[in-house]
Amino acid sequence: MKGLTCKTRNLKTNPTQLIIYWFLLGSFYSCSITKYIPENERLYTGANLTIQSEASIENKADLKTDLQAVLKPQPNSKILGMHLGLYYYYKNQTEKPGFINKWLYKKIGEEPIYQSDVETYEVEDLLLNRLENKGFFYGRATAVFEETDKKAAVTYNINVPKPYRMEQYKLDTMPTSIGKSIEALMPETVFEKNMRFDLNRMKQERNRIDKGLKQKGYYNFNDSFLIFQADTNNYTNKQFDLFLKLKNDVPQKSIIPYKLSTINIYPTYRVSDSVSAQTTSYNNKQYIQEEEFFKPAYLDPFITLETNQFFNPADSRNTARRLSTIGAYKYVNIQYQELDSLAADGSGLLEANIFLSPLNKRALRAELQVVTKSNNFAGPAFSLTLSNRNLFGGGETFNITPKIGYEKQLGGKQNSGNSSLELGIQNELIFPRVLFPIKINDDFFKYSIPKTKTSLSVDYLKRSNLYTLLSGTALFGYLWDANRYVTHEINPISLNYTELLNNTPEFEAILENDPFLRRSFDQQFIAGLTYGFTYNEMIDTQKKHQLFFNFTLDLAGSTIGLFGKDQGPEKPKTFLGFEYAQYAKADIDFHYHFNFGNEKVIAARLFGGYGLAFGNSDVVPFVKQYYSGGPYSVRAFNIRSLGPGTYNSDTSQNSVFFDKTGNIRLEANLEYRFPIISFLKGAVFADAGNIWNSKENPIYNGADKFDGNFLSELGMGAGIGLRVDIQSFVIRFDLAAPFHDPALPKGKRFDFDVSEPILNFAIGYPF
Template identity: 25%
Template sequence: MKMRFAKIGLLLLCMAISACNTLRRVDEDELLLTRNTIYADDEKVIDADIRSLIVQEPNSALLGYPLRLNLYNLAKENPDSSYQAWLNAKPRRAERLASLLSEKQVARLGESFLVKGYSEWLKNVGEPPVIVDTAKSRKTLLRLSSYYDSKGYFNNTTTYEIDSTKRKQRAEVEYRISLGPGYMIDSLGQDIESAAIDSIYALNKTGSFLREGQQFDLSNFNLERERLTTLFRNTGIYNFQESSITFDIRRDTSQTDIDTDMEVTMNIENLRQRGDTSSTRTTYKVHRLEKVNIYADYGPEMVGSELQSVDYDNYTIYFQDKLKYKPKALTDAVFLAKDSVYREIDQLRTYRQISNLNTFKYPNIELVQDSTRTKLTTNIYLSPRPKYSLGVDFDITHSNIQRLGVGFSTSLISRNIFGGAETLSLSARGTFGLLSDESLPEDYFSEWGGDINLLFPRIWFPVFDTKKIIPYYMLPQTRISAGSSFQKNIGLDKQTFNTIFGYNWTPSTFRKHALELLNIQFVRNVNPDRFFNVYTSTYNRLDDIADDFQDDPTLSEFFEETNTPGDPRLIIPAGTRGFIQAVAAGDINVSREQQLEVNRIEERRERLTENNLIFTSNYTYSRNNRAGLTDNNFYQLRLKFESAGNLLSGIANFIPFDKNDSGNQLVFGVPYSQYMKTEVDYIKHWELAGEDVLAFRTFVGLAVPYGNSNSIPFVRSYFAGGSNDNRAWNPYSLGPGRTQTLNEFNEANFKIAMNLEYRFPLVGNIKGALFADAGNIWNLWDNVDDPAATFNGLESLEDTALGTGFGLRYDFTYFVFRLDYGFKTYNPALEPGSRWFSQYNFANGELQIGINYPF
């Protein structure tokens, strides 16, 4: 009890000190601003856009605590006098400094390093107290009044009140707006000088943002001006100026007999052109493209030179000496067509597609008007990128199995490889270093590999032309790639070979499609007999069962002595293999539970050591409405569907394949995988007050084996935990279900994950976060029969793990370095009465390191 009161007393003392420190730089005649509130017609305003009009905001706070203000208050007001006081209090140290340094050097040392540097740092990362300033309050009133003017409340009145009665030397400011009547658009007319503009407007009037009977809103006028500008520039008026559109608004804002009806007239004037001495007005006209010229490999040497040309598909291509590109590759990237009406969207699509070729720099498109002012000549200048480019990267790695690793990668890019703006990329990579695992026979590891990628800037499909289905403005690409990797002294020393043939296209900035017709991966385990050396948890479970039979003389050849007398262990691999076979044959009288456990161990060993042939097709749809890097109100959606083995299964109906002892069909001596897989990944961000952001993510993935498979290949299965998942668990250490991390690498074929994170600024580029991660993995519709690891309906959702914690981030502008510490809040692997908060401590927490935000 005394200890409890002591803790409460200490907490109250800290709060009191904090309160005093908050007012340290606030004079007696000043008030610290603590809150702003806006009321419109006595209704509290919470809209973030309106609140952003407030000129003076209170000091920032972390969970209600003014951290940056208190850091600022810790700084010395006069660092030089503080240093002099230190010298007076330490005369011997002062004499020693004086004997070593000159008087000027001593003063400079005290000023720049000992005290002043520390105080300046506190002031830089801190935040001075925000004192109520009535001038800034009046400026806020002007902003609020202007805002509500723009919404049609032209007779609004504004006032503010300062409430300093709640706490000592602190004040809250209330802004009150009396809106008055809202003005309405009573009539809407037009005055258009150009006949061409008038005709186009009449045909597209229904899409207007302005309506009769609508309350005045300035944003609607701006939207209408933008709509019409886009409309005219895409219907032949290539030189239309947005400034040509103005509005005349007639309204009565007198205080007596107010008439809130407004007469609005939209004016569209002719084109204004400025000369050297005067300006003239020219009637807008519809323009057609008379000629389209493409200058390939354009550079300064082409200016004034005699050029060769070739006409292709109504385009004229100019070049020097020799044309290095197939004409079709160039013309397919241009959407400005001869004899067509000019459209700005065609010009923008041309910019995008030429950039997408990855062969030219950003193009220069010139529009030249003829004397009739109705026809245009289009000149497209294409400056080439270097034919070849070489890149080299080095890095140093460290992990739980790598004591030290040195990696390198290099890539060579060759552009326009076949004359059709294709890009060929050759890459090689390698990592070499020392192992941390002393149980392995060697103390070094290596991993190396290489890839070859060929990218076509079009959909290449030999059967029919896809141009009508996926036009070139969708930035279509065909990708063909092949690669391999080889491991030495890593796990079972996998050798991987893969090849991909697929397409991707982008209908708009916010939508993307990716289709892989073929994704073939072959995984070969070079050292499957090393399974129990690598997966030691599985070995220990098997050895614990074998301990009950270590005295059986018929099994003595399976055991070897250890440093502990009387505690022999199974020999790897001969002893483990022999013991499992003896249990399977019934030569050992094991219990039912022991037999089930040995069967599960053997199934796991077979699955993780068998070679895999994965022959898949998949489709991915992505949607993202983020407007830019600074947009914190957006969502992302990714849907993926994958099918494996169906093509080979169909071929097996005509060409009989060999089968193994389990009845699985073999291709090149390897059973091919067959499954269906689907994933849904959704991310949503909300921008709160200031720089605060609330981020949410949910993921659901399921892979169902069938036909030639009864399980999912390890490389295609799901795991839980890690810096981008449930951060209270390390990777592969959570699940499946309520099992207690049975293996080093726990995986399953069904996953649910949900993440919620609150992000906020701390000091300078240092950001903070509070997060909650929920989810788990389960086995569903596969060969695992352990009820603790399988998903058996909605009741299995009780096995959903929950981790909560906090994080720090440092923003380097180009990337974010992230530290997260997660606590096991709900651990389904524990007994039901101990699952909540029993491991909620630093001893059972996990530190995760990551680059950039997890979602």
């Protein structure tokens, strides 16, 4: 280990040695590979492309990228400038390759690509074909090899002529019905006058028209029925007219629209069912089920299909998605069957069958976690969720979740409590519809129907040598998707009651020393409203640029304050005998992901939060305050150990023996994620952040106050991570060390101390 440490330190302090090392290693591998190349062969090292044109080319870079895509074969890959995959291929061909060489060949080995494997005439034909697809007809392509003793590369020289450009885009003669429908779609064409002939844009136009016709009821139409014809007879300067036509012999049923004649819903469909079912008519739909599993009046609003409306695949997808969100069904399958008869207007008729496969009535889910918390506390947590689906025949779900957690302080300088025990139970009832005194038109929620969520929970927390905390929470609110990316959640009723029990003398001393902390525990009753807005593009996993934005608002005590009882001057108001909190708290959380491809991602995050106490409160309740540090925050600092501001508990005369919190929080994170092998992923990251108080807490000696110097008071750290990612279940290990500690005196804060790094263990990605 000493030798390894010494080498690493020397390479770090002398980068020239590192460069020489990799150069010599690369030369060694190159020489080793060269001796294995057969005498009559040369190793193919790749292709270059040169483009010459008669005139300037629009989007030349895109054209070159398109042409480079057909250059084949691809040469052998390199890792840090070395053909390691090729090297282990050759080593594996020896009589005794050895176990390590065999294993490395299996993982990264690749067969050699020689000059003889390159068919230049095929590539030349592909290049000319790509040019023609882009409107450059009658171009030329030639290939020239550049050869050395053991290696060869090829250069393709492309001569690009002046392109053909469109003068007019016209619709050819078609049958009346479909002709009018296509004509109505023409103004939205992707074509424009003087555009270059482009086969890809023609495919886009065919797909666009096919999609538009499907939305107008043309159930049997296919984009392959459309063809384009270019006519250059009227021009001599490389211009053409483009005509859209129907192919000959298109089936008659493909050029007529279809209407829905009958809609059948099977709320309890099972493939193995053979029992005769009963049929109930509701809102011009047929509900067919053995017994009433799901009440038609509650299921009907989720179905956007209507009889006598034209077939539209968007309505079908919308119905399937809405039904899937109920939470009572495992599969949703919508099938259409053509009927032999026609409608009075000549349209075709379809029968829609919606097959719904229910989930099991009851389900049990167990969750075991290893958690890390404040002051080096760590331990297991176990929860069990029992679900009862479709409780009242309207898609309702009832969940009951008991939980237990135990934590032990594994180390650290503070000894406020060496263990904690948490017990709790949550009851949640979810209705897949709006429960409101006034009826709300379902058309207002076209994308999805809101869910009404009610919950009641009780928690018991005992921290040894400190206190026992008993708390209860009740919520009533609504959750719905406005579209594919936007989600709203509003809880007009949010109640929380906490009672501090069994205070120890040690904790009383803490409260006596910190009056702000005492005030944050005194206000036992919190009643208010919460709202959350989420915009999430992360669901599009193939998207290059992904955004995530979340805004939350927590407003407590404003409404209940109207009924508060005045206890006299300098005393807080009460409601039903309870002192209640009044505050407003807002958070903004922004994420950005840049996907390189091949699971390589740059992920960035910005977070800002502010809590304002007013009226009955001079401090935000403890459970609503911010903290910084930990596996989902600034990972170079222990959870809840960073800040507030520049406070340093080691040098302060007023030591803080409790979690460090504040009413202001700012954080920023940057992370590069990359694959290692199979399900193992790696990361390199940097974090910055801190918490502050807008009103000084005397115990912090003014170090916690937020002012214009906040940027110099950010805690900063960097590190590396290892993630086990198995089908979106992620176990994460992050090792980080601080390089800017705001608790240190000015001038000494920048110090990348790697002697005592922080190891973070968590489930899921941090952002």
